Structure formats: C-alpha cells, structure tokens
Amino acid sequence: MKRLRNLYVWIVDRIKILRIILIVLFILITIYLLINAFVNYSILRFFWDELTLTILFGSLILIVKLFHTLYGKWFVLERRQEETDEYVRKKFPRSVKFDGPRGAGKDSTVSAMTIKFREDLIARIVEEMEYIRKICYVYDFDQINAFLDVHHDDFMTNSKVKLFQIFTTHAQENGCWIRPGFLEGFSAEEHLRDLDQIRANPKSLMASAIRFRYYDGISYTHFLTMLIRYSLLYVRYHFIPNYVFTNQPI
Numbered sequence: 001m002k003r004l005r006n007l008y009v010w011i012v013d014r015i016k017i018l019r020i021i022l023i024v025l026f027i028l029i030t031i032y033l034l035i036n037a038f039v040n041y042s043i044l045r046f047f048w049d050e051l052t053l054t055i056l057f058g059s060l061i062l063i064v065k066l067f068h069t070l071y072g073k074w075f076v077l078e079r080r081q082e083e084t085d086e087y088v089r090k091k092f093p094r095s096v097k098f099d100g101p102r103g104a105g106k107d108s109t110v111s112a113m114t115i116k117f118r119e120d121l122i123a124r125i126v127e128e129m130e131y132i133r134k135i136c137y138v139y140d141f142d143q144i145n146a147f148l149d150v151h152h153d154d155f156m157t158n159s160k161v162k163l164f165q166i167f168t169t170h171a172q173e174n175g176c177w178i179r180p181g182f183l184e185g186f187s188a189e190e191h192l193r194d195l196d197q198i199r200a201n202p203k204s205l206m207a208s209a210i211r212f213r214y215y216d217g218i219s220y221t222h223f224l225t226m227l228i229r230y231s232l233l234y235v236r237y238h239f240i241p242n243y244v245f246t247n248q249p250i
Contacts, residue, residue: 005075012076026057125237132230135214136223140179144227145234147174152235167228168192176224191224198222 011018030050037046133141147170148155154166171177176188194210202219212223 005079008072008075009079012072022057026053029053122237125233129230129233129237132226132233136226136230138179138182138212138223139177139227141177141230143174143177144231147177148231148234149238152239155231155235156240163232164228167231168195168224171224171227177227195222195224199225 030053033046033049033053037043037049151170154170155163157163157166172188172192175183176186176191178186178188178191191212194212197206198210198213198220199222202221210220210222213220214223214226215221
C-alpha cells in the first residue's frame with residue numbers, strides 16, 4: 001500500500017506534465033486516424049474510431065478522478081504530513097521549532113510568532129483608522145478622540161444593538177462631532193436619519209443622494225457607520241492591551 005501511495009503522489013507531483021503528454025497523445029492518435037481514414041476513403045470509420053478513443057480517454061479520466069476522491073487525496077495528505085514532519089525535524093533551525101523534544105526551541109517559536117502577529121494586528125488597526133479619517137473628513141477627530149478617552153467604557157459591549165444605541169445617543173448629544181466648517185445648515189437629527197436610511201437600504205437611489213456617504217462600488221455606507229468602526233478601533237488600540245492569547249512571554 002505504501003508503494004502504491006508513493007507512486008500516486010509521484011504522479012500527482014507531475015500531473016501538469018502528464019496532462020500535457022495525454023493531450024499530445026490524444027492529438028497524435030486523432031491525426032493518425034484522420035490520415036488513415038483519408039487513405040482508405042472511410043470517413044465513417046474515422047468517426048467511430050474517434051468516438052471510441054474519446055470514450056476510452058474519458059473513462060480513464062473518470063476512473064482517475066474517482067480513485068483520487070476515494071483514496072488518492074488521502075495518500076497525498078498522508079505523504080505531505082510525512083514530508084512536513086521530516087522537513088521540520090531536519091531543516092528548521094532551533095529558533096523556529098514548534099514540534100520536537102525538550103530544548104528544541106518550541107517556546108521561542110511561539111513567542112516570535114505571537115509578537116509578529118500582535119505587531120501585524122496593531123499595524124492593521126492603525127492603518128484602518130487613518131483610512132477612515134481621510135474619508136470622513138467632516139468630523140473633528142480631535143474631539144472624537146478626546147470624547148473616547150473619557151467614555152471608552154461605554155463602547156466595551158458585545159451587543160451590536162446596544163453599541164449602536166450608545167453611539168447614536170452620544171453622537172446626537174455632541175452634534176455628531178462635525179467640524180466648524182460644515183456646521184452651516186447641518187442638523188444632527190437629520191444626519192442620524194440619513195444613517196438609518198442607508199442602513200435600511202444601502203443600495204437604494206435615495207441613499208446615493210445623501211451627502212455624507214461613502215460608495216465602495218457596490219453599496220453606500222454612511223460616514224457615521226465608519227465613525228462607529230473608528231471608535232471601536234480607537235478603544236481597541238488605546239484601552240485594551242491584550243491582542244493575543246499565549247502561555248509564553250512576549
């Protein structure tokens with residue numbers, strides 16, 4: 001069984017070359033049959049031979065696919081696991097071990113991977129916050145940041161409904177933190193109604209007529225929706241120090 005498995009994995013590793021060989025072989029046989037038909041003045045015989053050839057190749061492909069579904073994919077998975085274990089055991093340096101005897105360097109690997117993951121997560125949060133600041137130009141983010149520094153505990157909830165209610169209440173009380181240059185003719189109540197309208201149907205024509213909205217090519221998003229996201233990221237970045245779980249020091 002192991003020899004059969006290794007043979008099948010060897011075939012799978014060279015499947016592209018074998019597929020090309022199979023196609024070339026099919027074309028060459030077809031050309032031969034066509035020439036033979038013209039020489040012997042028997043086009044009908046060519047069609048029958050070509051049909052037989054197609055059925056033969058099709059049956060072969062069907063059998064291979066069936067074998068792969070039932071057995072082959074497990075052969076490949078088993079062999080890949082063996083290759084991975086062998087590579088980790090022989091090739092990996094001590095500093096990047098995640099499996100092995102005591103002293104192989106497993107803890108160092110966990111710590112390094114955790115630090116990298118944490119740094120990447122923080123970088124993504126900061127990048128998304130900057131992205132929202134550029135799009136939602138009408139809001140005074142200095143005021144928003146100062147507000148969140150005081151009221152960040154209000155946003156530490158797992159309920160989306162409660163979070164939305166808390167945010168809209170604070171937004172209305174603070175005039176939606178609109179910058180002075182956009183206050184003329186601005187109404188916080190109308191701004192919040194526009195938010196509800198876009199949330200109800202983000203692809204409607206009425207949503208496209210709302211002033212403070214962002215279009216991503218598929219649907220519309222109200223600036224306040226993005227501001228809710230900014231608030232969560234800000235609280236996450238500044239007031240929740242734990243980004244990953246690990247039993248190793250980082």
